[in-house]
């Protein structure tokens with residue numbers, strides 16, 4: 279089954295069960311300053327769960343574009359993590375609850391996708407007996423394959439907002455995919471038990487202070503990772519080996535006359551480049567731009583990290599914009615915003631590549647020297663001030679320096695980095711104050727105030743002619 283077929287089957291399954299299919303929302307959340315990116319299918323529907331907006335439909339199904347920066351260093355390390363990925367989901371806004379969500383998830387997984395029931399494991403939140411009963415009594419999952427797990431994995435929340443206990447479906451990919459530890463079981467970080475679907479039972483609201491209050495109307499929010507399901511159905515060893523990724527990686531490999539699958543280091547670079555390129559392509563098409571803070575910084579970090587892996591493959595000229603072209607070709611029919619914004623996306627990536635390309639080589643050389651110096655002096659830490667100089671002068675995000683240092687077995691003095699950053703901010707602040715004071719306009723208004731004293735705007739009540747406004 280291709281990625282495209284899985285997407286379609288999922289949406290159709292829930293459409294047949296009374297859900298309206300909605301297009302993916304933007305990766306940039308609207309009206310939600312608490313988060314930088316849409317990181318899950320439920321993000322666009324938060325107001326429906328909180329009750330601040332009324333949905334047109336109580337049942338909705340989507341394939342949502344998601345971006346998760348916290349997973350950036352997992353990319354290529356695990357077989358299952360991306361920064362950008364697609365999440366399939368079905369949602370109930372105060373309509374059905376666990377009694378329908380659980381049996382439907384089972385039916386879709388076993389009947390439509392045809393995954394073997396005996397390899398599926400279920401996790402539930404510690405005290406969620408209601409979920410246990412439905413999985414065990416109604417669906418018929420043996421009790422020994424239902425595990426109770428704690429808050430870190432089985433309670434879902436993103437900042438302020440609706441949240442609740444979860445129940446997940448895992449598939450056992452076999453001992454040979456595992457870490458071999460006698461402790462290895464569902465929830466282990468290795469690749470044996472693959473989490474494919476998370477069902478969130480929205481029952482509470484979390485406020486700024488971290489208090490949980492029950493919601494008047496309960497809801498369902500589920501998320502199934504498209505790339506993961508594709509890897510299982512296509513019988514391959516990682517998400518990167520599915521049809522959703524291969525074309526992109528083969529394209530990049532073709533640029534350097536190499537092949538995916540021949541060498542570990544090359545594969546890692548191809549995976550990171552494909553992953554980050556998908557993320558930046560979609561993010562820029564949705565209106566984000568590289569910059570030094572917030573969302574823009576994330577983009578910059580993704581692009582620069584991809585470029586560094588590109589250098590490892592010998593890609594010294596701008597290339598990422600070309601990979602982006604491959605991403606757009608691959609996804610164009612499902613996401614029309616990509617072809618619609620193609621020129622813009624490629625231009626932004628290319629100019630960022632040119633900008634960083636100039637300093638990457640110099641910065642890398644300096645970092646190598648720092649590593650050598652630290653080693654010679656018997657230190658295991660890179661000076662924070664030097665790391666800051668790499669950031670400030672050569673555009674190395676701290677994370678990049680940290681990662682490159684870690685490859686050499688060193689760490690970075692991050693307190694020193696932060697102190698140098700603060701000093702520079704302070705310098706910028708006082709420089710700004712001085713310029714403001716000296717600026718012509720500033721001087722003009724200052725002298726006016728001195729001459730006239732404080733003034734008050736009266737135009738809301740009185741016109742220039744002296745007549746009162748009615």
Ligand code: ATP
Nearest residue numbers: 346349358359360363473474475476501502503506
């Ligand atoms: P994991 O434990 O593997 O990191 P998660 O518990 O963080 O996953 P959820 O927040 O429950 O993931 O998201 C719902 C589903 O989205 C997951 O079951 C998985 O199929 C998919 N998913 C989550 N994170 C990623 C990712 N970084 N890349 C690809 N798919 C993901």
Ligand code: MG
Nearest residue numbers: 346348349359
């Ligand atoms: Mg995770």
Ligand code: MG
Nearest residue numbers: 431446473476
């Ligand atoms: Mg998990």
Ligand code: MG
Nearest residue numbers: 431446473476
């Ligand atoms: Mg989960």
